[in-house]
Amino acid sequence: MAPEPLNALGRHLALAGFMGSGKTTVGTVVAERLGRTFVDLDDEIERRAGSAIAELFSARGEAGFRELEEEVARDVLRDGEPAVIALGGGAVLSERTRLDLRKRAFTVLLDVDPEVAWERVAGSGRPLARGEEAFHALHRDRQPLYEAVADAHARDVDATLLAAAGVHVEVGAIDELGELVPGDGPVELVADAHVSGIHGIRAQVALGARDVEQHEVPAGEAAKTPAVLERLWTTLRIGRDGSLVALGGGSTTDVVGFAAATHMRGVPWTAVPTTLVGQVDAGIGGKTAIDLPGAKNAVGAFHWPDRVVCDPLLLTTLPDEERRNGLAEVVKTGLLAGEPLWELREPEQVRACAAFKAAICIQDPHDGGPRNQLNLGHTFGHALEAAAGYALPHGRAVALGLLAALRLSGLTDEARVVEDVLAPEPVRVNRDAAWTALARDKKAERGAPRLVLLDAPGKPRWGVEVPQDDVRRALDELID
Numbered sequence: 001m002a003p004e005p006l007n008a009l010g011r012h013l014a015l016a017g018f019m020g021s022g023k024t025t026v027g028t029v030v031a032e033r034l035g036r037t038f039v040d041l042d043d044e045i046e047r048r049a050g051s052a053i054a055e056l057f058s059a060r061g062e063a064g065f066r067e068l069e070e071e072v073a074r075d076v077l078r079d080g081e082p083a084v085i086a087l088g089g090g091a092v093l094s095e096r097t098r099l100d101l102r103k104r105a106f107t108v109l110l111d112v113d114p115e116v117a118w119e120r121v122a123g124s125g126r127p128l129a130r131g132e133e134a135f136h137a138l139h140r141d142r143q144p145l146y147e148a149v150a151d152a153h154a155r156d157v158d159a160t161l162l163a164a165a166g167v168h169v170e171v172g173a174i175d176e177l178g179e180l181v182p183g184d185g186p187v188e189l190v191a192d193a194h195v196s197g198i199h200g201i202r203a204q205v206a207l208g209a210r211d212v213e214q215h216e217v218p219a220g221e222a223a224k225t226p227a228v229l230e231r232l233w234t235t236l237r238i239g240r241d242g243s244l245v246a247l248g249g250g251s252t253t254d255v256v257g258f259a260a261a262t263h264m265r266g267v268p269w270t271a272v273p274t275t276l277v278g279q280v281d282a283g284i285g286g287k288t289a290i291d292l293p294g295a296k297n298a299v300g301a302f303h304w305p306d307r308v309v310c311d312p313l314l315l316t317t318l319p320d321e322e323r324r325n326g327l328a329e330v331v332k333t334g335l336l337a338g339e340p341l342w343e344l345r346e347p348e349q350v351r352a353c354a355a356f357k358a359a360i361c362i363q364d365p366h367d368g369g370p371r372n373q374l375n376l377g378h379t380f381g382h383a384l385e386a387a388a389g390y391a392l393p394h395g396r397a398v399a400l401g402l403l404a405a406l407r408l409s410g411l412t413d414e415a416r417v418v419e420d421v422l423a424p425e426p427v428r429v430n431r432d433a434a435w436t437a438l439a440r441d442k443k444a445e446r447g448a449p450r451l452v453l454l455d456a457p458g459k460p461r462w463g464v465e466v467p468q469d470d471v472r473r474a475l476d477e478l479i480d
């Protein structure tokens, strides 16, 4: 039997669940967020048979209908292009369909309380929703089959997207680390030296039942060097049956992810981001890298983590400045999503932002298109950071960069939101140095800077060519 899939990367995302669990409603939005086609199995059956499900049921009987359903499920699952597929409530009765799901899809079970489901479908005229008691009995009968196909569980759109990316967001998840790290092979825990002193023991205890070795890397950005990477290569002992666990901020997950990408030509890894930046951004999406002198993220690899464990509880020890860095990314994400995510409480912020980033990255794992939008505000931000010799906090640089991008987008209300929420102060750097850095930015092609702008909140456009004079003016406004 094929091994259990860990995410929906490059494969179908199937939604299973009882009648009334919201497969069509959730599936439609999930497909849109993933840029995938949505296939409703029941609709597909009706289309092919040329008649309604209820009629097919009475004409062919349940067994006849199930045969047809199995055939259509097989065709839909065999279709190469990864889609989002809502299965009919009874599709999992077929063993063949269950096997096809395992082989070709990542299956999320939409959990629903039977009472809620009944309220939704009562009176809908569905063939199997004609009496409440029978409905509940059917729910009980089918539950084991749903469990058998479920690679993950969810109740809403964001939870489905997170599951599809292998991301687990939960307050207190750190204590479940042993169960959350996939597989049962040996584990090497690599922690940021500072974070190790705060949360290391807790993580170790949680991994306790497993065979664990521990390593430390320097705190923060200092970990992203060839020397640290080399030390990891020479001290790691796991083979391909084991996995790495990274505990720390984006710097730690970047270097450990790269170590995982290269050690033994690639071993699985789990990211446990401990900063807000890490939980809403850096830990998700499989981009890993180290720095070279004067060149940030110069060497790296795409290596999707088998699991990302985001525990907002770990953020309680975060210094204010690190939290501000994260909040800038939260505001960026909210602008891209068209939702005021910065107004949510922190655990909900993490959940919504992580789901947003997960969806974009599943859609574009190798950074060829939609993922560009995540650079909103960053072209300006990076230029300011470079001009400041990297002495400027990333969050402050991004906050300023967002201001510039919104001004160039003509979105003055949103620019005011950035001012209110992030209070970015203009920086004192050399204007020409900032301009040179911006022009050198990799998003600049043939001299003309290409930017991410917003047509409106939630409507990003990337690769936009903006006249040099306008860009220069916007940059100058950020400098004291």
Ligand SMILES: NC(=O)c1ccc[n+]([C@@H]2O[C@H](COP(=O)([O-])OP(=O)(O)OC[C@H]3O[C@@H](n4cnc5c(N)ncnc54)[C@H](O)[C@@H]3O)[C@@H](O)[C@H]2O)c1
Pocket: 192, 194, 195, 198, 219, 220, 221, 224, 248, 249, 250, 251, 252, 254, 274, 275, 276, 277, 278, 281, 282, 283, 284, 285, 286, 287, 288, 289, 297, 314, 315, 316, 317, 318, 319, 322, 325
């Ligand atoms: N791969 C990606 O997609 C991606 C995306 C965004 C950023 N990044 C990278 O992430 C890095 C920045 O990461 P970051 O902002 O998460 O910070 P970081 O990892 O550099 O850590 C910042 C500081 O916070 C401390 N810290 C971390 N967690 C803590 C906690 N829970 N309590 C107390 N202190 C804690 C660290 O010890 C460190 O001193 C950059 O190198 C950036 O390039 C990568």
Ligand SMILES: [Zn+2]
Pocket: 329, 378, 394, 398
């Ligand atoms: Zn950033």
